[in-house]
Amino acid sequence: MKRETDYGHPIKTFYHPKDIEGLDYNRDLGDPGSYPYTRGYYPDGYRKRVWTQRMTAGLGSSKQTNEVLRRYREMGQRGGMLVICDRTNAMPIDPDHPIGRREAGVLGWPGASLYEFEQLMDDIPLTGQSITLLGSCAMSSIRLAYIVVLAEKRGIHLKDVHGSVTEYPFCTTFGQTDAQPLDLDLKLWLDSSEYIVRNKIRMRSGILSQHFQESGGNNAQALAVEMAMLKELCGLLVHERGLDFDDVALLPYELVSVGSRFFEDIAKIRALRRMWAKMARETFKAKKEKSCQLLISVHTSGRTMTYQQPLNNIARCAIQTLAGAIAGCTAIDNACLDNAHAEPSPLAARMSLNTQHIVADETGVTDVADPLAGSYFVEYLTNKVEEEAYKIWNKIEEIGGMIAAVEKGFVQKMLKESAQEKHREVESGERLVVGVNELVIPPEEDFQIPIQELKTGDSEEIARRMEEWKKTRNMPLINQKIAQLYVDAKKEDTYNLMPSIIEAVKAYATAGEIIGVIRKARGLSYDPLQAIDCPFDL
């Protein structure tokens, strides 16, 4: 068995004060609540507020997803809701698109219009809980518009809504494919981010290392990529959009993937807090302490959930949740025991939520902040992963930053090699995975878990419903709003499209239509899949 970190650093049999020689408590750690925040942001840890315990919802129609959200609330989901968008929405194309109609509602919620969002949120409050909608970058500005318009319709002050509905422009590089080119994703992300910051909306934007790591990246690479993304994107908001860093710093949130390398995963999160704090203060000259505190949520790793012997995943999930809790984070969402089979069944969802409650309420982990601080091993690992991450991050900077490193293929190559290596390690038995290459049982002896899946025909039904609904819309109003969007989208990249997108969303223009028209204004085909023509006379 390999005795190395997941980034290939050898691990000794025990650690000693000499291994962390030079560690200066105040400079490198500080008390919880003090710079550089290695030990977390709150002197009282979780005592005032436990992490948000939430489950991902999203499968089938808006109505079905709404029912799941209501069920999660009954199950005791505290603090926030989390909905993931479907594959048509990731592109985005509409569910009634000839290719979309085969996959509407697959792996998520088909959130292609305000109409769908209104159904999703039926009887679900917009305030008093965080609203998180996960999905591709291209849809970010449209999801933000849903929030703005629904708050207005419900007579709620936008400032009372909090959560996150926008995502970073590199997700396409890490397997979370949308069909838009990087320059368009970047423009739409900057527009939505600028709108959030200027209007002081309490909405975060996901700048996530989770996708990178779930695609096979290792812990040191994930830290490096996260920091490179944060530097470039925050830098653009400050320098290109003219925003103050202390306002921009309230925008990003990071979703860390916590896998099965318990101590390394904890070290990674501690190092990340320290790295962000230093960058905020030294590079961006942050004036406020709050700006030095990166919001960090944890996703327990779907990649580690095995297809074989799925009940084993309950144990994995518990260990990973404990790691996330010990590391200190704002929210945790769990991969479920059936993650390698389908979307969470009610049983799997309940198990995941229960796991979080067991960790939070029964183990004592919420009593004390950063309980592993001072462990020779954990402090060594924290220093080591930071050191290795800086090396990789420096290479990215030498290439010219994250955008340049993606355009040159550097990041993709690094990711591909790491994924190949991880596969090889399991195949050769250097890393053991119970049920996969150790303690294997014949499939017929395996416990059959309940599987929730979409039936063939469900996608078609979502598509047909949209076709019918589209006919009922006020087309003159839509045409007018779309025409304005088209004119605005032809202006320079720094011209913010959010106001015209909000108007189009309010008129019930769909995601496929809005992005299609923006594409057309930029000289691209209306339909990213080139299967349909632009229905508007522009």
Next chain:
Amino acid sequence: MRGVTHRQDIINKQIRGSHMGKRKGIKVLVSVLGLDGHSTGAEIVSRMLMDAGMEVVYLGIYQTPEMIVQAAIQEDVDVIGISSHASNYGQIVDLLGLLKKNHLNDIHVICGGTIPNQQAQELKKKGVSEIFLPQSTSTSIVNYIESNVKRPDV
């Protein structure tokens, strides 16, 4: 960028395997169907087949059954490998139907990925030759192809 507008680029960037293996000549098309963007599995399997001496035509993501069949004809492949991550399996069935319609019954369709057991059984009944579940070994995939594909010119 992996944008769909660059679909032709993806097709043009087909990965060619080496011809060094003893079973010279086995040609496998590897692809991902529909809107599924999970390409890691397909890329790892492509590499593994190339290392075993097979020729690999990697079509990448956003492929429709029509595009895959067209490429299979043009490239005269022996095997079509579909990597699937919680996808809408109807499209794999469409692909099987389209192959039959084009009298390409000699092409083996194999699938890999997170396919629930019940779906896997259904797909096999409908004509998928073999399904490789997560963490299948390189050896099992390579052996399966080598022992089931009989190319007349080998």
